[in-house]
Amino acid sequence: MRIPARIGAAALAAAIACAGPGAAAAEAGRAANGRCPTLSEDLEWYGDNRAELQRVIDELGICGESGEGGGRGGERPVAAFDWDGTVTKNDVTDATLVWALQHDEILRPADWSGVSPWLTPAADRALTEACGTDVPVGEPLPTSTEADCADEIFSVRSEARTMSGERAFEGRWNHRRTVPEYAWVPQLFAGRTPAEVRRITLAARKRALAAPVGAVQRVGTHTVPGYVRYYPQQRDLIRTLRRAGFDVHVVSAGFEPITETWAAGVGVPPSHTIAIRSVLDGGRITTRNEGCGGTEGGRGEAIPYIEGKRCWVNQEIFGVEGPEAWERQDAGRRIALASGDSDTDVSFVSDATHARLVVNRNRTEAMCRAYDDADGAWLVNPMFIDPLPRRTDPYPCSTTGYTRPNGTTAPVLRDDGTPIPDQRDTAF
Missing domain, CATH: 3.40.50.1000 (HAD superfamily/HAD-like)
Known part of the structure; x- marks a missing residue:
């Protein structure tokens, strides 16, 4: 149901x-x-x-x-x-995703092309190669230690491109009703419960509010704002x-x-x-x-x-x-x-x-x-x-x-x- x-x-x-x-x-x-x-x-x-x-x-x-x-x-x-x-x-959504990637909170999907209907074959390949297939489906990806995996996931969100610069999304959508990289974030949390996402958000929020204005942090090889x-x-x-x-x-x-x-x-x-x-x-x-x-x-x-x-x-x-x-x-x-x-x-x-x-x-x-x-x-x-x-x-x-x-x-x-x-x- x-x-x-x-x-x-x-x-x-x-x-x-x-x-x-x-x-x-x-x-x-x-x-x-x-x-x-x-x-x-x-x-x-x-x-x-x-x-x-x-x-x-x-x-x-x-x-x-x-x-x-x-x-x-x-x-x-x-x-x-x-x-x-x-x-x-x-951006509080990015702050939460960064925390999730730094703490292995994203669960491996059965296949990356099934996460978003617009994901390109190039992005599917990049994510599969970077994140591997050793982790069982539904188990946490080791994004805290596997920088390549964290990089590809975050690059799709932030740039709508792979780390090599290829387009991450293609196809048709109404550009005044959606943008695939925004919809990508909830889709990444598939398999989690809303309560688990709230737990992750509270942890990310506590850190972001405590960090000094101007602070930055790393996710993969990306440097991103570290405060909110x-x-x-x-x-x-x-x-x-x-x-x-x-x-x-x-x-x-x-x-x-x-x-x-x-x-x-x-x-x-x-x-x-x-x-x-x-x-x-x-x-x-x-x-x-x-x-x-x-x-x-x-x-x-x-x-x-x-x-x-x-x-x-x-x-x-x-x-x-x-x-x-x-x-x-x-x-x-x-x-x-x-x-x-x-x-x-x-x-x-x-x-x-x-x-x-x-x-x-x-x-x-x-x-x-x-x-x-x-x-x-x-x-x-x-x-x-x-x-x-x-x-x-x-x-x-x-x-x-x-x-x-x-x-x-x-x-x-x-x-x-x-x-x-x-x-x-x-x-x-």
Whole structure:
């Protein structure tokens, strides 16, 4: 029997000491001193971003008089955040995979070509040669000592190529609904249980938070970031939104047990965390995942990625069923505030009715839409820790900034169909 990989929060909440305010605090409304929930003035934001976010909180939250998105007597306004690069500095999925490779936590598949439907013969050969066939199927691969095996697995994830530079994936997929190397991570944990993945994540999280900012580590012969930090500004924003009565969710293209573990650290429970959901067989993770918007669960064909994030938000938060979940909804069934950092976030962030906060990681389509700011609801903030330098060339919005479903590029268009002019990087 196959069941969705939805997991409880009790053990997770107990394990994470720095979890944010609980549900009771989130519903408490005004602070004890009678003031409306406000963002900390001790944390630095770019430009007028703090003031603009506070304006939305005041308008739609518990201190608002009324409004379609919330306020007194209205439905609770919804806020949704991407995770990696948006709420945290550095990628928590990669941090967990690195830990797993360093501690022999990946189980040998029967054959590598069965892990992903798009894996190339070249990648299949490279993985088989590097990881060998001596380990019985279903037993841990010795990736802590076999650098070649760890290298090939991580290279497929990070570069979508083998160590020799050959393409790791080929075939057809909708480039606005999935990317094979993202789906690859949950598939690598096939045979494990969600509880085991949470255990691995907690260990990786403890190390990443303890490591100093700027630390690096090795996996195989790769040098990768060795630390992760919650952005204090985003943590404070989420806390303030919850205190103001917003219904706060996380939507990520990571692996759900991993994202849930980290999201608990800002007070967002598993019930409000959306990421790639594996299908279980006998309680164990398979290479299949749940579908969205009327699509059956597949092997990575539809994950929370670009249009997939919109679909999952519509389906899971607003109860939109069937193919309609892939479409932008009326204002009454859309999030009020959204935050992201990448092209993977553009659809659900664009759907936000009141504020769209983008953390600048120089991702083309995201920055084209944010800098164009067609309706005045976009806010751009440099990365809160170790921000990137200014991009010297304009973003190619008018020519190649948009990725079509077939993978080709096109101009980035506004809602009215007009192309967005090339944009210069101004918030860095």
